[in-house]
Amino acid sequence: MRYLPLTPDDRQSMLATIGAQSVDDLFVDVPEEARLNGPIEGLPMHAGEMAVEAHMKALARKNHAAGDMPFFLGAGAYRHHVPASVDHIIQRGEFLTAYTPYQPEIAQGTLQTLFEFQTQVARLFGVDVANASMYDGSTACWEAITMARRITKRGKAILSSGLHPHYVSVAKTMARFTKDDLSYQAPSLEAATDGQNILDQIDDETSCVVVQYPDILGRIGDLSAIAEKAHKHKALLIAVVTEPVALGAIKSPGEMDADIVVGEGQSLGVGLQFGGPYVGLFGCKQKYVRQMPGRLCGETVDAEGKRGFVLTLSTREQHIRREKATSNICTNSGLCALAFTAHMTLLGEKGLRELAMLNHKKAVQAADRLSQINGVKLLNDSFFNEFTLVLDTDSRPVVRQLADQRILAGVSLGRLYPEEQPLAHGLLVAVTETSTDGEIEALATALEGALS
Amino acid sequence: MSMLAEGRPTKQETNVTMPDQNAITTHTGNRALMVDEPLIFEIGSPDRSGVDLPEAPQVESRLGGLERKAPIAIPGLSEGETVRHYTRLSRQNYAIDVGLFPLGSCTMKHNPRLNEKIARLKGFADIHPLQPVDSVQGALGVINELAVWLIKLTGMHGVAMTPKAGAHGELCGILCIRAALEARGDAREVILVPESAHGTNPATAAFAGYKVEDIPANAAGRVDLEALKARLGPDVAGVMITNPNTCGLFEPDMKAISDAVHAAGGYVYCDGANFNAIVGKVRPGDLGIDAMHINLHKTFSTPHGGGGPGSGPVVLSEALAPYGPLPFTERHADGHITLVEEETVEDRHPHTFGRMSAFHGQMGMFTRALTYILSHGADGLKQVAEDAVLNANYILRSLEDVLDAPFAHSGPCMHEALFSDKGFTNDLTTLDLAKGMIDEGYHPMTMYFPLVVHGAMLVEPTETESKAAIDQFIGAFRSVAERAKAGDELLKSAPHFAPRRRLDETQAARKPILVWTEPEDFAEAAE
Numbered sequence: 001m002r003y004l005p006l007t008p009d010d011r012q013s014m015l016a017t018i019g020a021q022s023v024d025d026l027f028v029d030v031p032e033e034a035r036l037n038g039p040i041e042g043l044p045m046h047a048g049e050m051a052v053e054a055h056m057k058a059l060a061r062k063n064h065a066a067g068d069m070p071f072f073l074g075a076g077a078y079r080h081h082v083p084a085s086v087d088h089i090i091q092r093g094e095f096l097t098a099y100t101p102y103q104p105e106i107a108q109g110t111l112q113t114l115f116e117f118q119t120q121v122a123r124l125f126g127v128d129v130a131n132a133s134m135y136d137g138s139t140a141c142w143e144a145i146t147m148a149r150r151i152t153k154r155g156k157a158i159l160s161s162g163l164h165p166h167y168v169s170v171a172k173t174m175a176r177f178t179k180d181d182l183s184y185q186a187p188s189l190e191a192a193t194d195g196q197n198i199l200d201q202i203d204d205e206t207s208c209v210v211v212q213y214p215d216i217l218g219r220i221g222d223l224s225a226i227a228e229k230a231h232k233h234k235a236l237l238i239a240v241v242t243e244p245v246a247l248g249a250i251k252s253p254g255e256m257d258a259d260i261v262v263g264e265g266q267s268l269g270v271g272l273q274f275g276g277p278y279v280g281l282f283g284c285k286q287k288y289v290r291q292m293p294g295r296l297c298g299e300t301v302d303a304e305g306k307r308g309f310v311l312t313l314s315t316r317e318q319h320i321r322r323e324k325a326t327s328n329i330c331t332n333s334g335l336c337a338l339a340f341t342a343h344m345t346l347l348g349e350k351g352l353r354e355l356a357m358l359n360h361k362k363a364v365q366a367a368d369r370l371s372q373i374n375g376v377k378l379l380n381d382s383f384f385n386e387f388t389l390v391l392d393t394d395s396r397p398v399v400r401q402l403a404d405q406r407i408l409a410g411v412s413l414g415r416l417y418p419e420e421q422p423l424a425h426g427l428l429v430a431v432t433e434t435s436t437d438g439e440i441e442a443l444a445t446a447l448e449g450a451l452s
Numbered sequence: 453m454s455m456l457a458e459g460r461p462t463k464q465e466t467n468v469t470m471p472d473q474n475a476i477t478t479h480t481g482n483r484a485l486m487v488d489e490p491l492i493f494e495i496g497s498p499d500r501s502g503v504d505l506p507e508a509p510q511v512e513s514r515l516g517g518l519e520r521k522a523p524i525a526i527p528g529l530s531e532g533e534t535v536r537h538y539t540r541l542s543r544q545n546y547a548i549d550v551g552l553f554p555l556g557s558c559t560m561k562h563n564p565r566l567n568e569k570i571a572r573l574k575g576f577a578d579i580h581p582l583q584p585v586d587s588v589q590g591a592l593g594v595i596n597e598l599a600v601w602l603i604k605l606t607g608m609h610g611v612a613m614t615p616k617a618g619a620h621g622e623l624c625g626i627l628c629i630r631a632a633l634e635a636r637g638d639a640r641e642v643i644l645v646p647e648s649a650h651g652t653n654p655a656t657a658a659f660a661g662y663k664v665e666d667i668p669a670n671a672a673g674r675v676d677l678e679a680l681k682a683r684l685g686p687d688v689a690g691v692m693i694t695n696p697n698t699c700g701l702f703e704p705d706m707k708a709i710s711d712a713v714h715a716a717g718g719y720v721y722c723d724g725a726n727f728n729a730i731v732g733k734v735r736p737g738d739l740g741i742d743a744m745h746i747n748l749h750k751t752f753s754t755p756h757g758g759g760g761p762g763s764g765p766v767v768l769s770e771a772l773a774p775y776g777p778l779p780f781t782e783r784h785a786d787g788h789i790t791l792v793e794e795e796t797v798e799d800r801h802p803h804t805f806g807r808m809s810a811f812h813g814q815m816g817m818f819t820r821a822l823t824y825i826l827s828h829g830a831d832g833l834k835q836v837a838e839d840a841v842l843n844a845n846y847i848l849r850s851l852e853d854v855l856d857a858p859f860a861h862s863g864p865c866m867h868e869a870l871f872s873d874k875g876f877t878n879d880l881t882t883l884d885l886a887k888g889m890i891d892e893g894y895h896p897m898t899m900y901f902p903l904v905v906h907g908a909m910l911v912e913p914t915e916t917e918s919k920a921a922i923d924q925f926i927g928a929f930r931s932v933a934e935r936a937k938a939g940d941e942l943l944k945s946a947p948h949f950a951p952r953r954r955l956d957e958t959q960a961a962r963k964p965i966l967v968w969t970e971p972e973d974f975a976e977a978a979e
Binding site: 315 | 505569575589660732814817964
């Protein structure tokens with residue numbers, strides 16, 4: 001077995017040192033009747049690299065890879081070009097095979113990158129501070145709601161209808177057990193966001209308002225008025241960003257006075273990976289930092305006065321506070337955070353802004369082309385790189401039909417909102433720098449065919 | 453003639469007297485390969501980029517009047533500078549690739565590179581979670597195949613694949629328990645957790661809305677069965693027990709504990725962080741466990757990546773499986789795999805407690821874990837547990853004469869050996885010993901955990917270390933332990949040879965600096 005270095009002689013000599021006759025003597029605490037005598041039946045035995053690789057490749061070939069065909073899916077996971085050097089960096093064994101930096105003297109590599117990551121995220125979001133990452137955007141969103149409850153001591157959260165339905169589901173799952181009161185309704189197919197409806201709901205019992213920006217239908221709404229009204233009632237505004245590249249083009253939530261900003265960082269550096277692992281982004285105003293969940297990296301000095309970095313404020317965390325911790329989170333998404341930060345470093349502000357405008361303007365071109373098709377209407381007045389088309393028929397069968405023609409057309413709202421019949425005609429289309437003019441034309445042609 | 457520590461002569465001896473290294477300064481402050489690296493904010497600039505992009509089309513933007521005008525102030529670097537920045541930083545990290553990493557309870561085993569290669573196949577890395585299911589049959593196949601392995605290895609009824617890490621898996625299990633109790637109209641409020649448990653256990657129970665109470669341990673480092681039985685009652689929803697426990701010991705009364713909890717109407721959650729010790733040797737399902745998470749990043753070798761990502765599938769008993777989260781896969785007789793998610797749930801899984809995260813879980817970890825499992829097979833996985841336990845016992849028996857091993861008298865340990873700081877003199881502590889190990893070229897063991905042992909040192913070598921590597925580690929550990937017992941003052945200022953000396957964590961927490969600020973702004977803020 002290629003990963004196990006002990007030889008039979010090694011094992012014998014080690015057993016002799018221990019004073020045991022056989023390795024089974026070391027398992028004496030396992031009750032006899034529960035002990036397995038041989039390998040578990042019905043499972044294959046060990047296999048060499050070639051055989052395993054062949055098996056896994058056969059499974060991989062059964063999937064339609066996004067890069068092999070016109071591809072326009074988004075809805076919280078976006079296909080962007082990841083520079084070759086990003087993958088090289090995250091495969092450095094010193095990053096890949098390190099643990100959580102609990103011994104800072106020999107983990108400055110991880111710690112400094114986390115400090116850089118926190119600073120980048122805070123600047124991107126326009127807030128004072130950010131943590132060292134969460135599991136993903138959906139779990140970061142729920143953590144933000146619980147953080148608002150701790151700060152305001154209120155349990156009523158208003159979720160915008162434009163919040164990703166999976167994020168809503170996660171919050172509903174948890175709220176059922178924590179008894180938080182969530183106000184939510186599914187979106188309607190209108191060009192305007194639900195900002196006015198949210199304003200009407202905010203009152204003195206509101207803990208927080210959770211607004212996605214741009215929202216699930218791609219619409220971009222100004223958050224300033226919501227922030228103002230929320231603050232008047234001593235409630236918090238939580239902004240959710242599922243496409244961080246957008247913030248290279250549009251105002252950050254922090255500039256509109258959001259208190260907590262969370263997001264999904266997958267767009268930068270991480271890749272699609274069928275939904276995970278991704279990287280949750282979490283930032284907030286300085287005054288709330290001690291209520292934040294998750295790991296935080298801070299600057300300090302060593303015994304010789306040299307600058308260095310450590311994990312800090314751990315008295316918020318489970319390994320110190322146990323049942324009184326701000327969250328039960330332990331593992332974060334360190335390696336994905338490294339991919340995010342390396343990609344962001346390659347881009348810089350200039351590259352980020354260029355990437356964002358390239359995404360946006362390609363999306364504008366695509367939206368104009370697709371909305372010329374008979375039976376297709378563009379819902380949005382405003383959008384970044386994703387918009388909603390309203391077809392004159394259910395979009396789910398259209399998406400499936402186009403997939404059979406090897407065109408991945410987008411995400412049907414019917415898949416995201418199976419219980420909302422009024423949304424069934426909606427189709428979310430995402431266009432990034434990876435989409436070529438030819439692919440957009442191929443989508444348009446196929447859509448024309450499907451709707452005629 | 454000078455010699456390497458072992459081996460051939462390297463050069464002719466001369467009459468030059470070698471000066472004291474500490475007395476030599478360098479212009480840069482660097483020392484050969486030990487090179488400090490500034491922050492990107494100090495070396496990059498917002499108008500520099502390592503990415504070339506085509507011109508955007510000339511069309512009007514439709515951003516709703518919300519264009520970002522103020523500077524974002526994120527610096528960029530060219531590609532070469534970027535690679536060098538992170539490469540230099542990487543060299544300030546200890547990692548499994550660099551050496552033995554005996555961090556107890558964290559299972560730092562070798563991460564096979566085939567796993568990395570497989571995870572990067574475009575058919576896995578470049579697929580979207582919301583593609584039509586017919587276009588991702590292979591991905592669903594990976595999830596399904598891994599699920600079958602996990603069920604068979606644990607002897608359980610079902611598995612929830614979506615939890616994103618161990619603590620998220622704990623939450624999944626506790627929510628299953630809560631949903632099952634609610635379904636029978638039984639509003640129990642208390643979860644019992646041993647003092648030796650990982651901090652995530654009580655935090656999870658509290659996060660799910662439960663009150664947490666301690667279960668005492670007995671003198672042998674196990675759950676005190678009689679005390680547990682005495683506490684069980686109609687208010688106890690369940691217990692969370694780590695097995696093997698955090699003292700590195702198997703709980704021999706596990707089945708009796710499960711039976712007692714079930715008889716009192718509760719459920720048994722098992723923290724499976726230490727499954728590495730028993731995989732292929734005993735099935736948790738045979739011990740009456742209702743839910744257990746498996747850290748794919750521990751037992752099944754997916755890389756820890758400096759703190760994540762993890763993956764924490766939860767195996768479930770027949771009683772709890774109906775309440776597991778969405779989504780999951782179902783394989784049909786014709787081999788086709790469907791996804792049970794929101795729209796199909798009414799027919800297929802009506803009692804689910806709902807969704808725990810967006811999409812389908814940590815696919816990138818599933819491909820790596822399945823690759824690892826297929827490489828080992830049923831026979832190799834059993835060998836994994838045996839070698840992990842053998843290595844740990846070898847360390848325990850090789851060091852128990854020099855270090856206090858509080859439970860060594862009660863028999864063999866499982867995959868990790870536990871020592872205490874008893875006998876250290878001159879106010880030396882476990883922390884000092886740990887820092888001394890850094891100078892010896894090792895990452896220290898887990899320290900001050902579990903909480904039930906004073907100055908705890910938890911050593912987990914894993915099965916991927918050779919006897920020679922372990923012998924060398926034992927030699928180093930023995931030497932530093934002897935220094936701690938002899939009161940060696942130099943340990944108090946260790947490490948002496950790491951990229952940094954001891955860092956001031958108190959200052960970091962008192963005035964937290966969590967983001968970089970321009971020096972002039974920083975000076976103003978400090979005034």
